[in-house]
Amino acid sequence: MVQSRVRKVLIAIEAPPDRRKFFNFLVPLGPLGVVSFLESRGIRTDFVDCQVEDAFPDVSEYDAVGFSVTNVNIGPTLERARRIKEERPDTRIFVGGPGAQLDPRYFCQESVIDAVVTREAESVISAYLLATDPGKVPGLWLKDAEGRCFHTGEQPWKWALDNLPFPALDRVDISRYDSPIRKARPLSSIVTSRGCPWKCTFCHHSEGVNWRPRSVQNVVDEIQWQVEKLGVREIAVFDYNFTTDQRRASRICREIRERHIDVHLQLAQGSRVDCMSRSLLEDMKAAGFWIIGVAPETGDPETMRRIGKNFEFRAVRDVVKWCKELDLCTWALFMLGFPWESEGHVNNTIRFAQELDADITQFTRLLYLPGTPLYEEYAAGSTKYRDTSFFDGSRQDDAVPVPGDFLQRSISRAYRATNMRPRKILRLLRLLPLSSLYRATRFALATSNI
Numbered sequence: 544m545v546q547s548r549v550r551k552v553l554i555a556i557e558a559p560p561d562r563r564k565f566f567n568f569l570v571p572l573g574p575l576g577v578v579s580f581l582e583s584r585g586i587r588t589d590f591v592d593c594q595v596e597d598a599f600p601d602v603s604e605y606d607a608v609g610f611s612v613t614n615v616n617i618g619p620t621l622e623r624a625r626r627i628k629e630e631r632p633d634t635r636i637f638v639g640g641p642g643a644q645l646d647p648r649y650f651c652q653e654s655v656i657d658a659v660v661t662r663e664a665e666s667v668i669s670a671y672l673l674a675t676d677p678g679k680v681p682g683l684w685l686k687d688a689e690g691r692c693f694h695t696g697e698q699p700w701k702w703a704l705d706n707l708p709f710p711a712l713d714r715v716d717i718s719r720y721d722s723p724i725r726k727a728r729p730l731s732s733i734v735t736s737r738g739c740p741w742k743c744t745f746c747h748h749s750e751g752v753n754w755r756p757r758s759v760q761n762v763v764d765e766i767q768w769q770v771e772k773l774g775v776r777e778i779a780v781f782d783y784n785f786t787t788d789q790r791r792a793s794r795i796c797r798e799i800r801e802r803h804i805d806v807h808l809q810l811a812q813g814s815r816v817d818c819m820s821r822s823l824l825e826d827m828k829a830a831g832f833w834i835i836g837v838a839p840e841t842g843d844p845e846t847m848r849r850i851g852k853n854f855e856f857r858a859v860r861d862v863v864k865w866c867k868e869l870d871l872c873t874w875a876l877f878m879l880g881f882p883w884e885s886e887g888h889v890n891n892t893i894r895f896a897q898e899l900d901a902d903i904t905q906f907t908r909l910l911y912l913p914g915t916p917l918y919e920e921y922a923a924g925s926t927k928y929r930d931t932s933f934f935d936g937s938r939q940d941d942a943v944p945v946p947g948d949f950l951q952r953s954i955s956r957a958y959r960a961t962n963m964r965p966r967k968i969l970r971l972l973r974l975l976p977l978s979s980l981y982r983a984t985r986f987a988l989a990t991s992n993i
Contacts, residue, residue: 549606551587557619558593567722574611575710580665595719607635612642628655639664651684651692659684705761723979727776739783744916779811786818796830813838813876816862817854834872842895875901880909904961907933
């Protein structure tokens, strides 16, 4: 298999079928990291995000087009790829991202897809685009001369994350990205580490089970760059678990203060409560954090055990209590739809959420993702995760024993019992801009969550 070197490449993200059913669209750090890495290797690279833009560029000037795929834009991505191949058959098309990693063979078997990138994309895509023989590049799924799919082997996980350039945030209009949960705009995001050492049975672990941190200096350098050069006023920290190393997290917070960086910060992902202490929360508050996400996922003891979270409900209560004492807002994340869940399990989760009384309580639907223990045990072979959101309405899957109508009723009941109380609504009015509450309400109606 011989190919010629590319001159120019387009990295693209297709929009999900219905944008109304998504809570937020934040700057896509993964694809923008690929853009900056390719540029650093001398490959001219453009970027388009159809989540916030309506026009797709003319592909005639590109030798290759790469798509970042999630579970919610698989169909639109393949549709776009087919149109490109019809217009320009010689244009190479490759896909990567968490959606492609769920089932790379599925994408490889598509006639319009030339390569599927697995694991971390930066160096794999660069090597693929520059190689004369991509079959020797680890981290790819390709087709042989007879059209049969084969895997070139896994690329090792990156440990020296400081060597990667910052994501190309300067190539997008950050003001076009937003979330209802924020204090200020422009709102950006950052990932300070990759991987997660815990083994929750519903998680795909698309970044591996080894926790790999960036250095304190490197992280704060990027925060300072975003604030001082790009005009960012709030940053969402999107690590799988920012507080895995509490000493490192505290050092990052102290470095932000020592450099006098004026920025709002939010812990957007739900960190593990057994990796948080009151002293760490004090440091985070002093650095500019205003809201802390915690992810118990459930309030039911059986479910807590079976999903492998392996921490005590008492630890969740402690973290929420400390946050309230420190005047930090709290964002509690729960998940419903586990295959063994009955009315009693759901009631336990709702009661625990009410007891926590977080400022914002969020309930998402379990998706059975290939490669996870829950998928292999309860939904092996199912493709219902494709183009399906964690937030989106009723879901019926014959391979899963929880009926979609029961799940929808449970989600609606949970939201009404926690977030729709008058006292909670008044608290949210004090906490968030009115425009944010309008967007959140519109989202809840679009997804039938209330």
